[in-house]
Amino acid sequence: MRETWVVGAATTRFGRLPESAREAATRVSLAALDAAGMQPREIGHTFVSNCFGVAERQVHLGPLVNTGLGIPEVPSASIESACSSSSAGLHEAFVRVAGGFDDAVLVVGAERLSHLDTLRSTSFFAMGADYPFETRNGATFPGLYATIANAHRHAFGTKEEELGAIAVKNHANAARNPHAHFQKEISLATYLASPVIASPLRLYDCCPFSDGAAAVVVAARETTPRPASEPLVIRASARSGSIADLQDRPELTGLPATRLAAAKAFRQAGLSAKEVSFLEVHDCFTIAEILALEDLGFFPKGEAARAGAEGITARDGSLPVNPSGGLKAKGHPVAATGVSQVVEVFEQFNHRAGARQVPSLETALTHNVGATGGSCSVHLFGHR
Amino acid sequence: MRETWVVGAATTRFGRLPESAREAATRVSLAALDAAGMQPREIGHTFVSNCFGVAERQVHLGPLVNTGLGIPEVPSASIESACSSSSAGLHEAFVRVAGGFDDAVLVVGAERLSHLDTLRSTSFFAMGADYPFETRNGATFPGLYATIANAHRHAFGTKEEELGAIAVKNHANAARNPHAHFQKEISLATYLASPVIASPLRLYDCCPFSDGAAAVVVAARETTPRPASEPLVIRASARSGSIADLQDRPELTGLPATRLAAAKAFRQAGLSAKEVSFLEVHDCFTIAEILALEDLGFFPKGEAARAGAEGITARDGSLPVNPSGGLKAKGHPVAATGVSQVVEVFEQFNHRAGARQVPSLETALTHNVGATGGSCSVHLFGHR
Numbered sequence: 001m002r003e004t005w006v007v008g009a010a011t012t013r014f015g016r017l018p019e020s021a022r023e024a025a026t027r028v029s030l031a032a033l034d035a036a037g038m039q040p041r042e043i044g045h046t047f048v049s050n051c052f053g054v055a056e057r058q059v060h061l062g063p064l065v066n067t068g069l070g071i072p073e074v075p076s077a078s079i080e081s082a083c084s085s086s087s088a089g090l091h092e093a094f095v096r097v098a099g100g101f102d103d104a105v106l107v108v109g110a111e112r113l114s115h116l117d118t119l120r121s122t123s124f125f126a127m128g129a130d131y132p133f134e135t136r137n138g139a140t141f142p143g144l145y146a147t148i149a150n151a152h153r154h155a156f157g158t159k160e161e162e163l164g165a166i167a168v169k170n171h172a173n174a175a176r177n178p179h180a181h182f183q184k185e186i187s188l189a190t191y192l193a194s195p196v197i198a199s200p201l202r203l204y205d206c207c208p209f210s211d212g213a214a215a216v217v218v219a220a221r222e223t224t225p226r227p228a229s230e231p232l233v234i235r236a237s238a239r240s241g242s243i244a245d246l247q248d249r250p251e252l253t254g255l256p257a258t259r260l261a262a263a264k265a266f267r268q269a270g271l272s273a274k275e276v277s278f279l280e281v282h283d284c285f286t287i288a289e290i291l292a293l294e295d296l297g298f299f300p301k302g303e304a305a306r307a308g309a310e311g312i313t314a315r316d317g318s319l320p321v322n323p324s325g326g327l328k329a330k331g332h333p334v335a336a337t338g339v340s341q342v343v344e345v346f347e348q349f350n351h352r353a354g355a356r357q358v359p360s361l362e363t364a365l366t367h368n369v370g371a372t373g374g375s376c377s378v379h380l381f382g383h384r
Numbered sequence: 385m386r387e388t389w390v391v392g393a394a395t396t397r398f399g400r401l402p403e404s405a406r407e408a409a410t411r412v413s414l415a416a417l418d419a420a421g422m423q424p425r426e427i428g429h430t431f432v433s434n435c436f437g438v439a440e441r442q443v444h445l446g447p448l449v450n451t452g453l454g455i456p457e458v459p460s461a462s463i464e465s466a467c468s469s470s471s472a473g474l475h476e477a478f479v480r481v482a483g484g485f486d487d488a489v490l491v492v493g494a495e496r497l498s499h500l501d502t503l504r505s506t507s508f509f510a511m512g513a514d515y516p517f518e519t520r521n522g523a524t525f526p527g528l529y530a531t532i533a534n535a536h537r538h539a540f541g542t543k544e545e546e547l548g549a550i551a552v553k554n555h556a557n558a559a560r561n562p563h564a565h566f567q568k569e570i571s572l573a574t575y576l577a578s579p580v581i582a583s584p585l586r587l588y589d590c591c592p593f594s595d596g597a598a599a600v601v602v603a604a605r606e607t608t609p610r611p612a613s614e615p616l617v618i619r620a621s622a623r624s625g626s627i628a629d630l631q632d633r634p635e636l637t638g639l640p641a642t643r644l645a646a647a648k649a650f651r652q653a654g655l656s657a658k659e660v661s662f663l664e665v666h667d668c669f670t671i672a673e674i675l676a677l678e679d680l681g682f683f684p685k686g687e688a689a690r691a692g693a694e695g696i697t698a699r700d701g702s703l704p705v706n707p708s709g710g711l712k713a714k715g716h717p718v719a720a721t722g723v724s725q726v727v728e729v730f731e732q733f734n735h736r737a738g739a740r741q742v743p744s745l746e747t748a749l750t751h752n753v754g755a756t757g758g759s760c761s762v763h764l765f766g767h768r
Contacts, residue, residue, distance in 0.1 A: 020516075054438050054508070058515040060466035063628040063758030073644055075623035076759065077472040080462040082444035088461040092476055099483030124438070131442040132404075239459035244447040260457055374447030375460065 002220045004098045004234045006381070007227035008036025009339075009346035014212035014331030015181040016114045021050050022061055024213035025110035026068035032106070032215040033069075035346075037228025040069040043217070044102030046076040047089035049109040049335035052124045053078075055116055065108065080335070082128035083284065084370035085109060086214070087239075087338025087377035093218040094237040103223040109336035110213035121209050125334070128371040130245035141284065142206055144246055144372050146198035149287040151252035153200060156302035158290065160200060164191040165308035166286040167204040167328060173315055174325025176355035179343075181210045181331030205286040210331030214340035221384070230350045232342070235271065235363070236380040238264035244374035253302075255373035258295035265365075265378040266297070273297040276380075277360040278320040278348070280341035282369040283328045289313075289321065292367050296378070320358040323348065338368040338377060345381050388482045388618045390765070391603045391611035392420025393723075393730035398596035398715030399565040400498045405434050406445055408597035409494035410452035416490070416599035417453075419730075421612025424453040427601070428486030430460035431473035433493040433719035436508045437462075439500055449492065464719070466512035467668065468754035469493060470598070471623075471722025471761035477602040478621040487607040493720035494597035505593050509718065512755040514629035525668065526590055528630055528756050530582035533671040535636035537584060540686035542674065544584060548575040549692035550670040551588040551712060557699055558709025560739035563724075565594045565715030589670040594715030598724035605768070614734045616726070619655065619747070620764040622648035628758035637686075639757035642679035649749075649762040650681075657681040660764075661744040662704040662732070664725035666753040667712045673697075673705065676751050680762070704742040707732065722752040722761060729765050 010031030017024050025048060033040060046066055053059040062076025081088040086109030093105035113121045126135045129144060152158050168188055174180035186204060194203040218234070219227070242257035243249050249256070266272055273296065281292035293304035298319065307313045313321035324330045324344035327337060345364040347353045361383075368377045394415030401408050409432060417424060430450055437443040446460025465472040470493030477489035497505045510519045513528060536542050552572055558564035570588060578587040602618070603611070626641035627633050633640070650656055657680065665676035677688035682703065691697045697705035708714045708728035711721060729748040731737045745767075752761045 051443065052438075054436075054511060056515065057507075057511050057519060059435060059464060060512040060628070060755055060758060062465065063625045063754070064514060066625050067627050067632075072625055072627045073640070075475075075625050076465070077469075077476065077623075078464040080443060080464065081446065081460070088459075091459075092461065092479075095476075095480055095483060095485050099479060099485065101479050101483065123441075127438060127441050128444040130448060131440065135441060239461075241447045241450050241456055241458050241460055243451050243456045244444070248451075256457070370447070371444055374444060 001098045002100060002222060004094055005219055005221055005231035006216050006234065006342060006346060007219045007224050007231045008032040008038065008217035008229060009343040010035055011179050011214040011340050011343045012212050013179050014210040014333055017112050017211040020056055021110040021112040022058060022064050025065045025108045028213045028215040029065060029069055029106055029108050032217050035229045036217045038217060040071045042104050043071060043074055043106045044104055045096055046074055046106045047093055048076060048078050049080060049085035049089050050078060050111060051080055051085055051335045052111065052113055055113050055124060081375045082370035083334050084338055084368040084375045084377050085335040087368035090339060091237045091239050091377055094234055097218050097220050104217060104219040106215065106217055107339055108215035109339045111333035111335045112211040113209060114211045133245040133247060142198040142201055145285040145287055146201045147246060148252050149200050152287060155253045158305045162305040162309050163205055163286040164188050166289050167191050169308050169314055170283065170322050170326045170328040173323050173356050174329030177325050177330055180325045180329055181208055182329045201285055207284045207327040207332040210333045212331060212333035212336045214336045214343050216339050216342050231384060232345055232349055232381040233384050234379065235382045236265035236268035238268060239377045241375055242373050244371060246372060254291055254295045255369065257373045257376035258292060261376040261378040262296045265380050269380045271363060271380060275363050276365045277362040278323060278358045279365045280322055280324060280344050281367040283322060283326040284332060296367060315356055315358055323356045323358050341366040341368060385482045386484055387605040388478055389603055389605055389615035390600050390618065390726060390730060391608050391615045392416040392422065392601035392613060393727040394419055395563050395598040395724050395727045396596050397563050398594040398717055401496050401595040404440055405494040405496040406442060406448050409449050409492045412597045412599040413449060413453055413490055413492050416601050419613045420601045422601060424455045426488050427455060427458055427490045428488055429480055430458055430490045431477055432460060432462050433464060433469035433473050434462060434495060435464055435469055435719045436495065436497055439497050439508060465759045466754035467718050468722055468752040468759045468761050469719040471752035474723060474726065475621045475623050475761055478618055481602050481604050488601060488603040490599065490601055491723055492599035493723045495717035495719045496595045497593060498595045517629040517631060526582040526585055529669040529671055530585045531630055532636050533584050536671060539637050542689045546689040546693050547589055547670040548572050550673050551575050553692050553698055554667065554706050554710045554712040557707050557740050558713030561709050561714055564709045564713055565592055566713045585669055591668045591711040591716040594717045596715060596717030596720045598720045598727050600723050600726050615768060616730055616733055616765040617768055618763065619766045620649035620652035622652060623761045625759055626757050628755060630756060638675055638679045639753065641757045641760035642676060645760040645762040646680045649764050653764045655747060655764060659747050660749045661746040662707060662742045663749045664706055664708060664728050665751040667706060667710040668716060680751060699740055699742055707740045707742050725750040725752060
């Protein structure tokens with residue numbers, strides 16, 4: 001298996017795209033290639049993620065992006081795994097490059113739904129849940145994650161102020177991220193005054209609907225020994241699944257898919273949670289950041305809620321979590337999110353994260369969840 | 385690279401599914417595992433293709449299918465490449481198994497749109513074309529393939545009766561295929577009397593909108609040395625791309641993506657067209673079968689049109705093409721089509737094709753096109 005790197009990365013600002021998903025995907029792909037110091041013709045395969053292309057009446061995005069890059073002959077496929085789509089694309093890119101099938105693979109995620117009204121957007125997102133058992137009965141993701149939050153609160157006494165501390169932290173980070181959807185700080189008082197969306201989750205517990213696109217270039221060390229930027233060595237690329245609908249799970253206080261993917265990733269890399277310097281985790285709702293820290297093994301079950309409130313996970317804390325602002329405040333353009341987490345690691349490793357630069361850069365972990373945990377991807381990145 | 389086999393395969397009847405795409409995908413996956421003599425727990429990864437899950441308000445199908453199989457923990461991803469979606473899934477499965485990342489991968493395609501009216505179905509399919517340059521201006525696939533047919537007719541004098549002969553042949557084959565959507569023969573007179581849909585293409589030049597699901601199990605020889613059925617050895621798995629919109633292509637009388645994927649596949653396998661015993665090609669319209677035979681290298685450019693009329697490509701001819709009935713008459717449930725071509729090869733190799741059994745089984749080729757050739761997959765199969 002060949003040592004495999006992320007050699008280039010780029011993102012649009014999240015929020016509202018001035019262009020179609022196709023155009024945004026092409027633009028960030030060129031920027032990621034530029035960061036790598038590579039030409040499009042060096043790409044052997046492209047994975048494009050775009051969950052709701054039907055909203056723009058455009059599926060089959062791969063050939064369009066490749067044509068925009070001047071490499072129409074290159075094979076492509078679209079990869080979907082709900083909110084973990086582009087991390088699934090990154091995983092398949094890793095397989096192709098590490099396995100020697102390609103020397104370089106482009107992975108790009110793009111989503112644009114802001115031209116739809118909120119009801120239509122929500123109904124698209126809800127298609128990632130289990131239709132006959134959840135969506136058809138009125139469940140949407142705020143309600144499903146609220147169910148999880150209630151179970152967690154019941155089991156461990158998780159406090160409203162602890163959820164709020166995560167929102168405050170991630171907004172503070174996003175305020176320092178020029179790519180973020182919400183570049184503003186909020187106070188705990190603002191959080192506590194915000195309306196309840198699905199009890200106990202308030203408005204500021206929820207990630208926004210964002211447009212956006214992000215891309216990475218994955219390449220073999222042996223064929224791209226001197227990229228233009230500092231590369232990320234992919235130490236582990238692991239994915240997992242789980243029963244999708246909440247009602248059929250034995251417990252609701254954690255995501256089994258996260259635990260499984262984390263175990264695989266740490267085993268692959270020969271590393272433990274103790275050796276991780278910072279994380280980008282899937283905080284589609286504040287409760288999800290708590291679940292992630294527990295299920296990934298950074299805190300015992302029921303003990304991560306205090307991490308935000310105590311400053312442990314602040315960008316200058318001992319374990320920075322979501323220095324980008326996370327899904328919560330950087331935004332969540334569904335199919336772009338997984339790759340955008342890696343863009344953050346790339347900018348951190350290249351000391352391009354400006355005011356949100358984290359103090360330690362040994363090993364980084366990204367964690368991306370599909371829906372309520374039916375799918376999960378965990379990646380570990382280190383230095384050459 | 386490990387020798388990689390298709391060890392099990394199964395399909396629903398194409399036409400109308402009595403169940404959701406999710407249920408059909410689960411059902412054929414179990415049947416494909418049964419044909420392999422394998423248990424679901426032997427599967428390491430699942431690729432599900434379902435282009436228009438939004439029509440059933442259900443995306444993120446992988447965890448649902450895996451849960452139905454009793455293996456919710458197994459990672460999955462949905463792969464889309466328009467009409468070539470599940471052959472793209474087969475290709476990535478080949479990469480994972482040949483590269484040693486998994487011992488066995490399940491690939492399943494499913495599509496269900498028959499509960500929608502024709503206008504909505506057509507508008508979904510058209511999303512596979514290039515929206516700003518084609519779809520937005522009123523183009524749909526019959527019109528785009530009619531443009532190609534006119535170019536071919538202009539260049540090579542392709543006759544109406546030659547297109548008709550392909551429809552007659554493929555209906556004759558489908559009449560012998562219990563999985564086919566249209567299990568009825570048609571005469572050339574019936575063809576010639578059928579209404580023009582997009583000149584020169586008549587009703588019987590066009591494949592139907594079908595529901596359906598099909599699955600294959602891909603496994604390494606070294607870990608599955610004695611499957612319950614005769615396995616297909618994957619001699620080549622090749623994909624390619626092309627400029628998607630017709631107006632930007634230098635010529636319209638062939639599909640460059642087919643030529644490129646075929647060249648890659650024959651090179652991978654160390655085989656030539658002469659050594660192929662029979663083919664399943666992408667005949668979404670009769671003209672597409674002519675293009676395929678020319679672009680795959682079985683006939684010089686402009687000379688394949690006579691193949692159907694002269695009986696060369698009949699199931700008892702010297703080069704049987706689409707013994708299953710093809711997309712034209714077996715049907716075209718978009719995301720299931722690529723894998724269903726492999727199901728036909730599997731049934732032929734296992735002498736389970738009944739009245740449509742072809743005489744020679746040395747090497748088989750499957751050819752699956754995305755949209756008007758923005759993507760293409762070519763696979764070559766042989767015996768152990």
